[in-house]
Amino acid sequence: MAEPTYSRGMAGVIAGETAIATVGQEGHGLTYRGYSIFDLAEHATFEEVAWLLLHGELPTADELAGFKARLLAGRALPKALRHVLEQLPSTSHPMDVLRTGVSALGCLEPEPEPATPDAQQRIAERLIAALPSVLMYWYQFAHHGRQIDTAVEDGSVAGHFLHLLYGHMPDATQQRAVDVSLILYAEHEFNASTFTARITTSTLSDVYSTITGAIGTLRGPLHGGANEAAMALIEPLQNADDAERYIMEALARKDKIMGFGHRVYRVSDPRSDVIKGWAKTLADATGDTRLYPVSERIEAVMRREKDLFPNLDFYSASAYHFLGIPTPLFTPIFVLSRVSGWLAHVFEQRGDNRLIRPSAVYTGPDERAWVPIDQR
Ligand SMILES: CC(C)(COP(=O)(O)OP(=O)(O)OC[C@H]1O[C@@H](n2cnc3c(N)ncnc32)[C@H](O)[C@@H]1OP(=O)(O)O)[C@@H](O)C(=O)NCCC(=O)NCCS
Numbered sequence: 438m439a440e441p442t443y444s445r446g447m448a449g450v451i452a453g454e455t456a457i458a459t460v461g462q463e464g465h466g467l468t469y470r471g472y473s474i475f476d477l478a479e480h481a482t483f484e485e486v487a488w489l490l491l492h493g494e495l496p497t498a499d500e501l502a503g504f505k506a507r508l509l510a511g512r513a514l515p516k517a518l519r520h521v522l523e524q525l526p527s528t529s530h531p532m533d534v535l536r537t538g539v540s541a542l543g544c545l546e547p548e549p550e551p552a553t554p555d556a557q558q559r560i561a562e563r564l565i566a567a568l569p570s571v572l573m574y575w576y577q578f579a580h581h582g583r584q585i586d587t588a589v590e591d592g593s594v595a596g597h598f599l600h601l602l603y604g605h606m607p608d609a610t611q612q613r614a615v616d617v618s619l620i621l622y623a624e625h626e627f628n629a630s631t632f633t634a635r636i637t638t639s640t641l642s643d644v645y646s647t648i649t650g651a652i653g654t655l656r657g658p659l660h661g662g663a664n665e666a667a668m669a670l671i672e673p674l675q676n677a678d679d680a681e682r683y684i685m686e687a688l689a690r691k692d693k694i695m696g697f698g699h700r701v702y703r704v705s706d707p708r709s710d711v712i713k714g715w716a717k718t719l720a721d722a723t724g725d726t727r728l729y730p731v732s733e734r735i736e737a738v739m740r741r742e743k744d745l746f747p748n749l750d751f752y753s754a755s756a757y758h759f760l761g762i763p764t765p766l767f768t769p770i771f772v773l774s775r776v777s778g779w780l781a782h783v784f785e786q787r788g789d790n791r792l793i794r795p796s797a798v799y800t801g802p803d804e805r806a807w808v809p810i811d812q813r
Pocket of ligand 1: 658659661663694695697749
């Protein structure tokens with residue numbers, strides 16, 4: 438066995454092998470199954486990307502049509518799940534709702550034991566199809582008292598989500614903006630939530646448990662929660678000068694600025710350039726003269742003061758805001774997308790499994806004598 442090494446936060450540690458994505462490794466940019474994120478964001482739909490992640494190859498026209506038809510069929514929620522969602526208060530965080538919804542679905546439609554490739558594919562498609570329904574069924578019930586029909590007939594995951602949010606079909610720009618955002622969020626190698634999914638999978642647990650755990654991990658502001666935290670940062674700022682003043686003060690306090698920096702990327706996050714373009718398009722379409730200039734100034738100040746760059750979450754915040762998406766739904770959108778990457782990792786881990794169980798550097802007291810309770 439190799440000499441054990443230790444790195445705080447496992448930074449730089451190679452914790453496994455993957456054929457799913459490269460994240461800025463030498464000679465590579467961000468790629469999914471070998472395809473550049475820029476090509477995918479320009480040419481693909483989220484459904485094609487989800488298939489690519491799950492199967493390793495781009496779908497043929499027939500495969501894509503079959504996949505989309507099964508996603509459409511998977512949008513209806515069982516009555517028992519709707520009932521569970523109706524019990525959750527409007528004050529719940531939607532990430533907690535998604536976590537609960539996946540867990541409940543795992544009780545209602547459990548994965549057979551032992552797991553089979555067919556069953557795991559079926560569950561994967563069910564989860565991709567049903568997550569927007571879970572989120573929006575609860576949201577419309579808890580916030581507006583509506584028991585909506587989630588099985589609407591629009592063809593894309595992005596369109597489904599926006600349709601359930603708006604109560605009508607989105608326009609083409611709105612739909613494509615969310616579609617591209619889903620592509621950008623779909624996969625990112627051994628990030629914290631994906632690693633959680635792989636750890637859970639490595640114990641031979643079921644798919645629902647892996648996704649439930651991954652949602653819980655994504656929730657935190659150092660990971661997926663950063664897009665909501667970025668919105669909270671920019672929302673009160675009135676103009677670019679106000680933004681500069683605020684950021685300078687925050688940096689002087691040594692605050693972390695949400696939506697900036699990355700564990701793996703050192704110079705820039707390629708996904709940020711793409712979503713920034715969409716944030717600008719949507720700002721122009723909605724006549725915004727505040728949040729986009731505020732965001733650009735924050736980017737410039739962070740570059741000048743800290744040599745830090747925006748990650749995908751920073752401009753996602755204003756883009757989603759321009760789409761009329763309520764801030765608490767930002768991180769859940771990440772789930773609707775990343776579930777495809779998580780599932781690809783579940784399958785990959787299952788294909789060549791070894792229990793993931795690292796070791797720790799012990800920093801506690803030396804061995805000592807037992808002290809009876811009356812002598813403590
Ligand atoms: C993503 C993140 C967790 C990576 O963390 P990490 O690899 O452990 O990096 P560190 O937190 O050790 O940061 C290294 C240095 O950069 C600084 N830094 C990193 N991100 C920063 C940020 N967003 N704002 C201000 N300073 C930041 C740290 O303070 C630290 O400075 P120091 O060496 O003077 O102490 C971190 O950049 C962060 O907290 N970003 C904000 C949250 C976010 O946007 N998350 C989404 C990631 S996609």
